[in-house]
Every structure is written in structure tokens, then in C-alpha cells.
Amino acid sequence: MTDPTAPLVDVRGLEKAFGDNHVLRGIDFTVDAGTTTVLLGPSGSGKTTILRSLNVLETPDSGTVRIGDVEVDFATLPARGKAAREQTARLRAQSGMVFQSHNLFPHKTVLENVIEGPVQVQKRPREEAIADALELLDQVGLIEKAGQHPFQLSGGQQQRVGIARALALKPKVVLFDEPTSALDPELVGEVLSVIKDLASEGWTTIIVTHEIRFAEQVADQALFLDGGVVVERGTCAQVIGDPQEERTRQFLRRILDAG
Structure with missing residues (x-):
């Protein structure tokens, strides 16, 4: 049994290479329950690979x-076989992932997209899954779209369906991989507003984002990554407001100057 005072998420010594490209180089961090952590850094710094590793x-x-x-120790995880599948499935079930590009099933309605995981993966009763899904769609402001298909929605609406779909799995932590990067600028606010609401409601979230001002508003913890390592960590006031590392300052200047 996990110590109730322990962090909800504990990552230690995470390493990942794709051929000669060493993407993660000993990543360590923790996330407390009910808090929001943002991962900042340039493209290729390992942020998305961290999220994909957690899931x-x-x-x-x-x-x-x-x-x-x-807990999974990847150094001792079998390369294949039933034991490996069972361990990874148990870890994957602890988190819900919201992708950059929605990844909705185009042939299914909004409601069908949201209940797919609970019914097909978690084997929950369909009626229960539908009731939960309708509550979630109401929470993200899309209850009236339940019977529509993804092509009938804006990009922002599709992303909000993606958030409802992740929450429908009742995960311990919700992972957001640059959730606004594929959206037109005028649609960004509606998605960020939903994520802010989740943070205020006590969901545990880890967010990869370039929205620096948004990060300052919602995050309890910020990690700045570069070259597969955590260069700087702390509160947003520390990492964004008063960075100690020159590499962090360079990155923030470039992002903020670009608007």
C-alpha cells in the first residue's frame, strides 16, 4: 500500500533513446495529488516523450x-510476453491522455467516442458509462453535441471532447500534450478555460505547453527541460518569473517575445 503522504506520481531515472538520439537522460520528478505540473522547453527536449512514457x-x-x-521498473520489465503486457496495462490505466490532434474516432458520435474506453477497455456497464459521459460533456460545454460526429465540430470542440474522453476513464492523473498547438488562435481560450476548471476542481494534471502565461495561472510546479534533462524546476514564480539558468531565460525570452 502506497504511503498516503507520498506524491501521486514519482518518476526516477527515466531514460529513453531512439537509436543514437538520447531523448531522456535520467529524468526525476514527483507530482502531488490535486496539483498541476507544466513541462516547458524547446521542441525535442523530451517533454512529449515523458508524457508518453507515463502512459x-x-x-x-x-x-x-x-x-x-x-509502479513499473522499466529496467527489469520483460521485453514481451504476458507479464510485460499486464504491468504496462496497469500503469496505463492510471492516466488519461489528451493528444495534440484530438484522435477522435471519425465514424462515432461524440457520445460514442467518450464511452468507448469505459465500455470496451474497462468493461463498465454501458448505461453507467453513458450517464458519466453526459455529465462530462455538460462539464466541458458540449452536452448539445452528444449526437454529432467529429467533422461537425470545431477544432476547439473536438479537443474538449478529447478531454471528456480522457476524464471518462476516471484516471488518477490527466496528461495534456500541447492541447492547443493544433488550434486556430481564436479557439485556444475555450480549451484552456476547461483545463483551468479541471485544475481548480482538484484533478491532478501534467501539461506540456508553450502557453507561458496560461502556465503561470494554473501550475503549482514548472519543469524546464532541454536536451533530455531537467534544467530547472520550482514554482512558476521561480522558473518563469525568476529563472536562475541562462538556458531557461533564453527560452522564455524567445517565447514571450514571439507573443
Whole structure:
């Protein structure tokens, strides 16, 4: 049984290479329950690979990830077989992922998209899943779109469906991979507003974003990454407001000057 005072998420020594490209170089961090952590840094710094490792969409080469009472040591994880599948499935079930590009099933309605995971993966009763999905769609402001298909929605609406779909799995932590990067500028605000609401409601979230001002408003913790390592960490007031590392200052100047 996990110590109730322990962090909800504990990542230690995470390593990942794609051929000669060493993407993660000993990543360590923790996330407390009910808090928001933002991962900042230039493209290629390893931010998305961290999220994909937490959700086991990528399998790290070594290091451990614990979410709640489920822990996987990737150095000792079998390369294949039933034991490996069971361990990774248990860890994956602890988190919900919101992707950059929605990844909705185009042939399914909004409601069908949201209930797919609970019904097909978690084997929950369909009626229960539908009731939960309608509540979530109401929460993200899309209850009236339940019977429509993704092509009938704006990009911002599709992303809000993606958020509802992730929440429908009742995860311990919600992972956002640059959730506004594929949106037209005028649609960004509606998605960020939903994420702010989730943070204020006590959901545990980890967000990869270039929206620096948004990060300052919602995050309890910020990590700045470069070259596969955590260069700087702390509160947003520390990392964004008063960065100590020159590489962090350079990155923030470039992003903020670009508007």
C-alpha cells in the first residue's frame, strides 16, 4: 500500500533513446495529488516523450514510474510476453491522455467516442458509462453535441471532447500534450478555460505547453527541460518569473517575445 503522504506520481531515472538520439537522460520528478505540473522547453527536449512514457505509449529503456500504487521498473520489465503486457496495462490505466490532434474516432458520435474506453477497455456497464459521459460533456460545454460526429465540430470542440474522453476513464492523473498547438488562435481560450476548471476542481494534471502565461495561472510546479534533462524546476514564480539558468531565460525570452 502506497504511503498516503507520498506524491501521486514519482518518476526516477527515466531514460529513453531512439537509436543514437538520447531523448531522456535520467529524468526525476514527483507530482502531488490535486496539483498541476507544466513541462516547458524547446521542441525535442523530451517533454512529449515523458508524457508518453507515463502512459506507456513509449516504453522507457530504464527508470521507474509510479502512479498511485502501481509502479513499473522499466529496467527489469520483460521485453514481451504476458507479464510485460499486464504491468504496462496497469500503469496505463492510471492516466488519461489528451493528444495534440484530438484522435477522435471519425465514424462515432461524440457520445460514442467518450464511452468507448469505459465500455470496451474497462468493461463498465454501458448505461453507467453513458450517464458519466453526459455529465462530462455538460462539464466541458458540449452536452448539445452528444449526437454529432467529429467533422461537425470545431477544432476547439473536438479537443474538449478529447478531454471528456480522457476524464471518462476516471484516471488518477490527466496528461495534456500541447492541447492547443493544433488550434486556430481564436479557439485556444475555450480549451484552456476547461483545463483551468479541471485544475481548480482538484484533478491532478501534467501539461506540456508553450502557453507561458496560461502556465503561470494554473501550475503549482514548472519543469524546464532541454536536451533530455531537467534544467530547472520550482514554482512558476521561480522558473518563469525568476529563472536562475541562462538556458531557461533564453527560452522564455524567445517565447514571450514571439507573443
